């Protein structure tokens with residue numbers, strides 16, 4: 001996985017964790033289980049750090065896709081996009097150059113990474 005895609009996956013994971021931490025249902029569950037509700041601030045700090053590493057262009061693409069789907073960066077397995085479960089064209093390339101476009105699914109537009 002390229003560093004660019006790796007940072008986007010990290011951002012996505014953090015955002016999912018932040019959403020969970022903010023979810024009153026999971027908060028109640030944690031309290032009922034006796035866990036302290038904490039970590040939201042740390043998660044948000046970590047998110048800021050990751051965001052600073054991501055090129056603005058990649059971030060814009062990420063945010064555009066996030067407006068449509070909960071998961072923005074999805075894995076590819078056996079040439080199937082695990083976001084929309086469509087087969088990718090044979091030409092789909094896993095190579096990510098330093099400044100080139102990120103690999104995205106032709107069908108759903110999500111950013112792809114290969115397992």
Ligand SMILES: [Zn+2]
Pocket residue numbers: 081082083084085086105106107108109110
């Ligand atoms: Zn797709």
